[in-house]
Amino acid sequence: MTHKVADERYMAAAIRLANWNVGLTAQNPSVGAIIVSKDNEKIVGHGVTAPSGRPHAELQALEMAGSQAQDGTAYVTLEPCAHYGKTPPCAYALVNAGIKRVVIAFLDPDKRVNGQGVAILENAGISITKHIQTHQAFETLSAYLIRKIYHRPEVTLKMAVSADGGIGLIGKGHVKISNHMSHAYNHLLRARNDAIMIGVKTIIADNPELTCRLPGLSNRSPARIIVDPHLRIPLGSHIIKTAHEIPTYVFSYEESSSSKVANILKKKDVKLFFFPKKDNKIMPEDMLSILSSLDISSLLIEGGTYTAYSFLNDHLVDKINLFQSNLNLGGKLIKAPDFDNILIDFKKINEARFDEDCYSEWRCDTKCLRELSRI
Structure with missing residues (x-):
C-alpha cells in the first residue's frame, strides 16, 4: 500500500472516530487518533477525545498500542497539543512512544499550540505530513476551528419547510411540518450543539422546551438562548419553568435592564444580557461575542424568519440544516426564507431521506478552511 493511499485510508478512519464525540467534549475539539504498525498494515491503537475533553485521543491510542507503537505512524485529525495542562503535551507522548511519522489533517490555531506541537515532533526526528482529508476532517472540527479563528461560535441555521413554502401558520401556534424521523434527527442536532437560539415570538406562539428528548441523550440538552429585546417572554413558559435545570440566557435591550x-x-x-439597540435590533455579532465568552463553540438557530435573516444578512451563518416536507400547510403561511437564493452561497455537504422528508446540510463557502489549509 502506498503512503498516499494509506494516508487517505487511515485518516478517514480517524475522522470517523472523531465524529463519535462531536458535541460531547466541552470546549475541547473531538479529535480522532489512529496508531498504525511499523509495516503500515494494521491499526494497533485508536482513540477519540473523551467526553468532557480528557483524556486526549492520542493518549488513548498510544495506551492501546503499547509497544506496537514503536516506529509506527500516528494519524491525528488535529495537531497534537504542545502545552502542559492536566496532562503533559500529547506531542511528547508520541515522541516517547517511538512514533516515526505523524499525519495531521489540520494544525491547531490555538495560540498555545499553533505549530508548536509539530515543532516538538520534528525536533525529535519525526516525519510530518499535513493537510490530509481536510474537507472531511473540517466537519468534525469546524465549531472549534471557527471559534479559535473568528472568536465566535459556529452558527447553524435549522429550518423545516412545508411543500408550499411555509414554516408555520399565522396565529396557529405550533404546526407539525416534519415527520417523526426528522423530529428525532433534529433532537440529535440539538445534542451535538452547545446552544440553541430562538426569538421570543417563537416562544409566544409555540411554547417549546428546546430540549433533547432522545433516549440516553436527555443530559445533552443545549443551553437555550432567547432573543427578546423587550422582555415579552411569558413567565409561565416551559423554558422559564425549567431554567433551573438547563442553562437559559435571555438577550434584551439595555432599556429593559431595570424592568420588573x-x-x-x-x-x-x-x-440576562443587555445590549444597545442598533438598527432597531440586537446585533448578531454582539450576541455571538457574548456566547464565545461563555465558552459556547456551536450555536443552532431554530427560531423564525426574523432571527434567521438577522444572521444571514450579516453573513454569520456557517451551515444550514434544511428539512423539506411533502406536506402542504395551506392557509395563511408564515413564509420560509428564500432558500433558492440563499443557498447560492452554500455548498451541499450531506443529504438524507427520512421517509417522505428530504434533509440536506449546506456549508457556506467560508474562507476558514482555505486559511487553515495554508498553514
Missing part, C-alpha cells in the same frame, strides 16, 4: 420582568427572570435562574 428582568428582576423576576433573575430570581428564576435566567441569565
